[in-house]
Amino acid sequence: MNDNEMTVDFSRVVLDGSRENSESDALFSICLGPRNAKHPDPFNEEWWMDAATNGNFEIIEIRHAGILRLSMPVFLSKRMGFTCIGMPIYTRTLGPTFYLPPSKPFKHAQNVRNLIEELVGRLPRHDSIRIRLPPGDESAFGFSLQDFTCEEQFTFRVFYPSDIQSIWKNCDQKTRNVIRSAQQLVSVDYGYDFSDFVRLSLLNRSEKENRNDFETMERIFNAAKIRNQAVILTARNRDGKKIAAAIIVWGASNAYFWQSARDMSCGIGGVNALLLWKSIELADRMGLTFDFDSYGSVNSAKFLAGFGLTPLVRTEVSRQILPYKLFKLANGMMLKRAKASADLKA
Template structure:
């Protein structure tokens, strides 16, 4: 992990953490594994809008100028990060990804009423059939992933280290849903002083209990409410998952995606995407780089 600090008036006003990886033989600046959002962490002095935006652009320009030589850049900004416009002006491409959030001021009852009726019914049904337990142990989660997803991109040692470190700071927990004592779904939650994230999840595909994922999400929402934190559904990996999360009744929240590629690196990426689509369809767990 590397950092770029920017100072103004003798004090640090921004820190940009990143990792440099080789991808397709090219140096690429990316987020560390298991990181969902990155971007400069600002500590700018309060000022009027024009001056604030000007300072952000200045910080981003200095950050970009301080980066090591790269052929590609790829990371996501937190929805509350105000630097996407500055990165666009600095020559980066800015796309829109999405997540869903529930703000602390929304009561648990209001969040429940926001849910689609079918979603509420599925949560009720799962709650009657399953027992959900909180835990500080990540090992059962890893065991369940190995059982259900033998081909995956997890780094179990890193996942365990990250969870344990966060747990030691009282910033992580695991949720396990059991059907007659047998684990059928699990989730890992992590949080800071503002946001609780639904970080990782896995389920037993052969289980016939409907709504078990939704139940764990709801239990995570309850935990966020108990801690008076924003609840972040933490994005989605498929259209099906996106529609399931949307059934909780929250508006999509933009999570800006920042990208840059040199022409050669862009050509490499296009080539590897073609190979993925047309050659390795039945080996979706295979990692090409």
């Protein structure tokens, strides 16, 4: 093992913070390999963009006196004749990476603003642009000065380093109880069988109803896996049946709860909460901040809030020409009418 490798022993942990005796079914040792990720998140990596877009992306670089100062991957797509710059499928955040020398706060902020202005001027011709910046990204203000709309979205993070025992104690009592209950009924192991994840995802929605693009998802997962930047956590019931799974991906600094699936008929509550908690432990042992990867509904937001963490803003910046705005408005009205018609027939 070279100096850049580390072996992580994922020992089972009692949920009061103490460590249980090691058991064969509760241990998973994984060599993470060289920690050569270039970016805090995996999404800005060229290999991620290549897998997510099937090679349909470009990287804008800004150099001053031959020295790289900013880079950003850009994904172009067509929609009803409009050219759009946006987020590739399954890509959670995206934004510019700065390579600035040390300077005083004012000068640094000024450099960021100037680089964003230059970046916007170099973007390919487009009718719409919408990108989601990671929490704490310093470019949002610069985009706002370029007539971009900034919308706040939220996620939750467990920062590294953190006292995991304190994180556990800060969870809502109900959240702790459902995790404890689930741990009595299921075991969690670690692996790479993507086909099992697909099977679980299709249990609740058939292939015709399921909106996932499993071909692209698998392409991304495999690209991350060969770089030791992904793993699948799988929950099994006492009979050994796989009832839930979560895919975790990570970069140099942050791990993400990227995808999840479960058997809704398993009859075991709290299995998702348990997978989240195991993911928090996993990230902590790898020396990474854990990102819950936002939420898709009010109920999901309230569920995640039960972990007792402060919501963090991840800003979405966007700008569109007027014809595209009118197209979006008309399309939204048509979708509402179609939904209302379907509800009446139901």
